[in-house]
Amino acid sequence: MAESADRVVTPFSFHCPTRLHFGSGVAARAGALLAAEGFGSVLLVTGTGHTVRSRGYAALKESLEAAGISWDEFPAVTADPGDGLVREAAALATAGGRSALVAYGGGSPIDCAKSAALMAADGTDILEYLHGRAFPAGGALPVVAIPTTAGTGSEMSSAAVTTDTAARRKLGFSHECLFPRLAIVDPELHLDMPPPITAATGMDALTHVIESFLSLGANPASDAINLHSAARIMRFLEAAWRDGSDLAARSEMACASALAGAAFSQTGLGMVHGFAHPVGARLGIAHGLANAVILPYVLAALARDAAPRMATLATALGLATPSDAPADAARKLVLGIAGLKSRLGMPASLGMLGVGAGEAPAILSDAIAYRARPRSPRAFTDGELSLLLDSALSGDLDAAFRA
Numbered sequence: 318m319a320e321s322a323d324r325v326v327t328p329f330s331f332h333c334p335t336r337l338h339f340g341s342g343v344a345a346r347a348g349a350l351l352a353a354e355g356f357g358s359v360l361l362v363t364g365t366g367h368t369v370r371s372r373g374y375a376a377l378k379e380s381l382e383a384a385g386i387s388w389d390e391f392p393a394v395t396a397d398p399g400d401g402l403v404r405e406a407a408a409l410a411t412a413g414g415r416s417a418l419v420a421y422g423g424g425s426p427i428d429c430a431k432s433a434a435l436m437a438a439d440g441t442d443i444l445e446y447l448h449g450r451a452f453p454a455g456g457a458l459p460v461v462a463i464p465t466t467a468g469t470g471s472e473m474s475s476a477a478v479t480t481d482t483a484a485r486r487k488l489g490f491s492h493e494c495l496f497p498r499l500a501i502v503d504p505e506l507h508l509d510m511p512p513p514i515t516a517a518t519g520m521d522a523l524t525h526v527i528e529s530f531l532s533l534g535a536n537p538a539s540d541a542i543n544l545h546s547a548a549r550i551m552r553f554l555e556a557a558w559r560d561g562s563d564l565a566a567r568s569e570m571a572c573a574s575a576l577a578g579a580a581f582s583q584t585g586l587g588m589v590h591g592f593a594h595p596v597g598a599r600l601g602i603a604h605g606l607a608n609a610v611i612l613p614y615v616l617a618a619l620a621r622d623a624a625p626r627m628a629t630l631a632t633a634l635g636l637a638t639p640s641d642a643p644a645d646a647a648r649k650l651v652l653g654i655a656g657l658k659s660r661l662g663m664p665a666s667l668g669m670l671g672v673g674a675g676e677a678p679a680i681l682s683d684a685i686a687y688r689a690r691p692r693s694p695r696a697f698t699d700g701e702l703s704l705l706l707d708s709a710l711s712g713d714l715d716a717a718f719r720a
């Protein structure tokens with residue numbers, strides 16, 4: 318007998334124009350893939366650390382040369398890139414008349430390249446976009462994203478985060494022109510990632526799928542990606558962290574991270590990111606690590622209003638069963654995520670990360686203004702966000718459930 322639906326599916330839109338090339342060894346074809354897009358001259362944007370000296374980066378340059386693509390490079394991106402770096406990269410792309418920017422590395426080079434591509438299109442300063450004083454009229458230069466971590470999702474997202482250096486604020490900007498033209502996702506490039514970065518970036522990916530799933534903007538397409546990706550991350554993050562050479566686990570994480578970017582571009586994120594951005598901007602704490610520490614506290618505070626959706630997630634993650642009451646399953650989700658974070662060697666509270674109570678007012682005022690706050694499944698008051706932050710600072714998970 319045919320199943321009957323009990324309600325009409327709510328109308329929604331889903332848009333992701335990024336062409337994803339995924340697979341072990343696919344980066345070796347980067348030059349040919351770029352040539353097929355018609356890119357003859359590109360600016361490479363990468364970090365200052367390990368990536369610029371890596372075999373993968375050298376192979377990328379060889380691949381471009383073999384395809385007849387000329388390149389210049391901007392190997393200067395540091396963590397949480399500021400507006401000054403974006404201006405430098407944009408100026409280099411413009412001066413060289415480059416037809417595309419190719420980002421190689423983690424979320425910082427990818428976001429820097431995306432913001433620079435926007436600025437290079439018409440010269441409007443990146444801060445004008447970040448503060449809502451300008452809107453992209455002419456699009457952005459094409460971006461090719463080649464991630465070497467599995468977490469940011471920027472390789473398939475419409476968002477880029479830039480630090481307003483003077484204001485000490487990390488500000489995201491989303492527009493469909495910021496979807497990369499190509500995402501070349503090769504898990505072999507992730508094999509050298511050290512365990513702490515594997516853990517932090519993996520928890521960033523997990524935060525993306527959870528916040529996107531719980532967002533008021535969630536839809537059936539984002540749900541499909543998020544439930545699938547959350548289950549894969551829960552199953553394979555620890556394996557990738559324990560044994561970095563486990564290509565199967567690396568490939569699951571790389572795939573989940575990329576797909577999550579397409580999903581959260583539709584829905585926005587949530588208050589975990591709302592708190593993690595000021596923690597990162599003010600204290601230099603890695604984005605994924607800040608997310609990992611804050612995630613259980615925000616989830617605990619959401620359990621009051623979002624228990625049914627949290628129960629669905631908990632079941633998908635293998636942390637609860639369909640027979641659990643929603644409130645019980647939501648609690649199991651919180652404790653399961655906290656347990657994973659602990660097994661990955663991450664601290665239990667912001668205080669243990671070195672965030673002092675004196676930082677709370679500045680973190681709170683930034684989080685209150687977070688752009689995705691209206692899509693939170695719980696309409697937190699400013700006072701409730703303050704209680705939530707206090708619980709994350711002190712490590713009092715029970716207080717977060719009561720916040």
Ligand SMILES: [Fe+2]
Nearest residue numbers: 469521590604
């Ligand atoms: Fe993130």
